[in-house]
Amino acid sequence: MKNGKDTAVVAVSGGMDSCVTLAIAAESFTPAMLHIDYGQRTAQKELECFGKIADFYNVKLRLSTSLPHLKEIKGSSLIDTSIEIERGAPDKMRIPSTYVPFRNASILSVAVAWAEVIGAAKIFIGAVEEDSSGYPDCKSAFFEAFEKAARLGTRPGNQITIETPIIHMKKSGIVETGIRLKAPFQLTWSCYIESETACGECESCYLRQKGFHEAGIEDPIPYKRRGVFNE
Amino acid sequence: MKNGKDTAVVAVSGGMDSCVTLAIAAESFTPAMLHIDYGQRTAQKELECFGKIADFYNVKLRLSTSLPHLKEIKGSSLIDTSIEIERGAPDKMRIPSTYVPFRNASILSVAVAWAEVIGAAKIFIGAVEEDSSGYPDCKSAFFEAFEKAARLGTRPGNQITIETPIIHMKKSGIVETGIRLKAPFQLTWSCYIESETACGECESCYLRQKGFHEAGIEDPIPYKRRGVFNE
Numbered sequence: 001m002k003n004g005k006d007t008a009v010v011a012v013s014g015g016m017d018s019c020v021t022l023a024i025a026a027e028s029f030t031p032a033m034l035h036i037d038y039g040q041r042t043a044q045k046e047l048e049c050f051g052k053i054a055d056f057y058n059v060k061l062r063l064s065t066s067l068p069h070l071k072e073i074k075g076s077s078l079i080d081t082s083i084e085i086e087r088g089a090p091d092k093m094r095i096p097s098t099y100v101p102f103r104n105a106s107i108l109s110v111a112v113a114w115a116e117v118i119g120a121a122k123i124f125i126g127a128v129e130e131d132s133s134g135y136p137d138c139k140s141a142f143f144e145a146f147e148k149a150a151r152l153g154t155r156p157g158n159q160i161t162i163e164t165p166i167i168h169m170k171k172s173g174i175v176e177t178g179i180r181l182k183a184p185f186q187l188t189w190s191c192y193i194e195s196e197t198a199c200g201e202c203e204s205c206y207l208r209q210k211g212f213h214e215a216g217i218e219d220p221i222p223y224k225r226r227g228v229f230n231e
Numbered sequence: 232m233k234n235g236k237d238t239a240v241v242a243v244s245g246g247m248d249s250c251v252t253l254a255i256a257a258e259s260f261t262p263a264m265l266h267i268d269y270g271q272r273t274a275q276k277e278l279e280c281f282g283k284i285a286d287f288y289n290v291k292l293r294l295s296t297s298l299p300h301l302k303e304i305k306g307s308s309l310i311d312t313s314i315e316i317e318r319g320a321p322d323k324m325r326i327p328s329t330y331v332p333f334r335n336a337s338i339l340s341v342a343v344a345w346a347e348v349i350g351a352a353k354i355f356i357g358a359v360e361e362d363s364s365g366y367p368d369c370k371s372a373f374f375e376a377f378e379k380a381a382r383l384g385t386r387p388g389n390q391i392t393i394e395t396p397i398i399h400m401k402k403s404g405i406v407e408t409g410i411r412l413k414a415p416f417q418l419t420w421s422c423y424i425e426s427e428t429a430c431g432e433c434e435s436c437y438l439r440q441k442g443f444h445e446a447g448i449e450d451p452i453p454y455k456r457r458g459v460f461n462e
Binding site for chain 1: 294296297298299300301303304305306326330332333334335336337339340341343344345347348349367368370372373376377379380381383384385386387
């Protein structure tokens with residue numbers, strides 16, 4: 001008989017979605033936290049939040065690594081500072097410039113490899129499908145296909161599953177879940193542009209503020225501009 | 232009407248399998264060549280071969296990038312020099328120590344992201360299923376599942392396919408195909424251990440020598456030891 005919880009790899013960017021996903025995972029598993037620097041503008045700030053969140057949850061197994069190719073191939077305003085980042089609400093008719101090509105497949109490939117080495121049976125990732133920017137690699141159908149690839153492409157007997165516990169939640173539901181689980185929102189960072197004080201204008205700040213506003217809860221982090229929901 | 236061939240991303244390690252895969256791809260497509268340093272012992276030698284093969288095929292689009300996580304998480308003798316590499320014929324009953332956890336998923340994630348940015352509709356990869364070391368991420372079922380994930384996880388309308396033209400070939404058939412297509416075997420490198428003169432003893436040298444031996448063709452590269460097929 002085993003003592004203690006099984007290990008689960010949790011991909012944690014340092015944003016509110018991944019922090020709540022970690023809070024959910026930590027209820028039933030011992031989290032092994034993964035952060036990836038793929039050249040995003042706010043990578044250093046994310047890593048700082050990642051460290052504080054990991055300390056908060058007393059996480060021993062941490063992997064902070066990088067995926068240099070996404071910076072090299074360009075193709076996203078989240079990485080390439082010569083492309084402007086969209087402001088405000090997502091445009092449902094198009095994929096925003098912040099979409100990073102097939103990023104979640106790269107992140108999951110690292111997570112699955114690490115899970116195979118440390119013997120973790122689950123990967124948690126905080127993707128959100130509907131109430132989001134509409135990235136194609138945040139759809140549940142993608143995660144189902146990737147889970148199958150992971151089962152087939154690793155050592156026989158591995159039953160690694162991909163868990164996306166907040167994928168169908170609204171942003172307000174994610175905030176409410178985080179509050180219920182005492183997730184440390186004060187340690188998280190969602191802004192795509194700034195690393196000191198969140199801009200309050202980019203699509204990610206918009207979605208975060210919308211979530212807190214609709215949940216009727218005050219966002220504990222400071223903003224340069226409080227956005228449309230606080231005017 | 233388009234002038235010229237469509238572009239296809241080809242993952243090229245510098246070994247005989249990927250060189251023949253490139254030769255096949257180059258018949259119908261303009262190759263965009265991808266090499267990945269994931270911390271393998273012979274990465275520098277591979278990269279040297281990659282450059283020579285790219286020059287041979289006059290390839291303009293080249294991406295040489297790295298995946299640092301596979302070195303960080305360990306778990307493979309191909310990367311971790313403290314683990315011994317198996318000699319001789321593959322043991323069909325077990326996955327060898329040279330298996331790199333979910334490596335092909337990471338390589339394909341890079342390939343698909345690059346394909347999306349440069350507008351390539353196909354990825355070629357030189358995996359071999361049966362006449363090989365038995366790595367789980369070299370099975371056709373894995374590639375089929377990954378192709379589905381790639382279609383679902385990239386911009387709508389993308390029809391990126393994963394092509395594995397030599398996956399069901401025997402090693403001798405790969406050699407014969409390469410000879411027919413005038414693939415530059417003299418520029419390739421398969422040895423897992425050495426970077427100057429191939430050892431002739433590791434599993435990869437074994438499989439390569441078996442292929443040339445069964446095809447009745449002389450391998451143009453020098454070996455420290457010619458192996459069981461030449462004694």
